[in-house]
Amino acid sequence: MTLKECKREEKADREFQKKFKFEGSINVLTRMMVDPAATEKRGGGKNLPLRRGEILDVIQFTNQEQILCRNSQRRCKSGGAEVLLPQ
Helix, strand or coil: CCHHHHHHHHHHHHHHHHHHCCCCCCCCCEEEEECCCCCCECCECCECCECCCCEEEEEEECCCCEEEEECCCCCEEEEEHHHEEEC
16 A cells, blocks of 8 residues: 555544544444345435445444445445345
């Protein structure tokens, strides 16, 4: 990883901690895949845009309907648990 990429990741992590009031370090609990048969969702607000077959890093299980996830572009938002499959 280059220095520029490392700084970009650190900035994204700080923004995540500030936005979601997340304390401590960000640890990935597991990875889950968006159901390929699910409809794509645009996202917005606090919801992550979901694409079929996309792999997401799960950071926190908030409740039965929402999971705090991070996608490949390191964008963090809540995702719907009903469309995620364990990988």
